[in-house]
Amino acid sequence: MRNEERRERLKAALLDAAERTIAESGLPALKARDLAKDVGCALGAIYTVFPDLDALILAVNLRTLALFDRAITAVRIAPEPEGAATPAERDAAVETLVRLAVAYLHFAAANPARWRALFQHRVTHALPDWYLVEQVRLFRYIEAPLRVLRPDLGERERALLARSLFSATHGLVSLGLDEKLMVLSEPVLRGQIEIVVGALGRGLAEG
Structure with a gap:
């Protein structure tokens, strides 16, 4: 060989x-x-x-991101309208955001150790480009319904808003699944996520 x-x-x-x-x-x-x-x-x-253990962990985390990608591609995504969005199309975009958030919860609950590893690992150097590209690609799922809800935003502003919405969802999931803080059953946590993300989405639609 x-x-x-x-x-x-x-x-x-x-x-x-x-x-x-x-x-x-x-x-x-x-x-x-x-x-x-x-x-x-x-x-x-x-x-x-x-080159080091960091590189090996990042390679494992990349597999986890790919697994998450497969999970969220199963989410029914509302198509983007060709022109100005109707009220029904904006409602569908809000529902897409909620479904994506719930899919994130399900993934974290089903793969707790792998999911935590994504955030526990602190590299001692800059993240490689191939890893950053994968992260950015996953945020595109959130940006798509945001284009419907806030067509006035530029690409950079929309990308930042997508990260903010993810941070809000991640915070809910992290606290809800943390056994040391306030662990909640998955159905209860799902209900809270649907309320919060739904309210945020409707607020964007009205803004």
């Missing part, structure tokens, strides 16, 4: 093992020495395929 093939196999094995550890036990459980033992390689071999 050629060296490049061995490197690719080792990289895939390390990525699978790290993903499994994070999904089952959370990010704090991920240790380089345990990973090496799990895949049967020397500790130093990890750094022949990943």
Whole structure:
């Protein structure tokens, strides 16, 4: 087997093992020495395929973002109108925002350790471009209904508003699922998200 093939196999094995550890036990459980033992390689071999543990964690998080992407593409998205939006089309855009927020809740509740790892990991250097591109792409799902609700906003303003709406939803989900603070049942939390995100969406539609 050629060296490049061995490197690719080792990289895939390390990525699978790290993903499994994070999904089952959370990010704090991920240790380089345990990973090496799990895949049967020397500790130093990890750094022949990943520059550091940060890069490996980002690669796992990218898989998590892809999993989330598949979850939200299943959400029924209201089509954008060709001209000025009617009241019914604005209502549909609000419902899209609510459905996206609920999908986020379901994903977090179904994949708690993987979801937390997205936010627990603090890199010691700038995020790579490929990771930032994926993050931006996911925000496009929120920006689409915002174009219906606030056609007056420029692209930059709309992108910032999408991040603000995500932050509001993420805050509700984080607090609601945090066992140390105020854990809520998923149906109760869903109801609160529908109320809050729905109110925000209707306020944007009226603004």
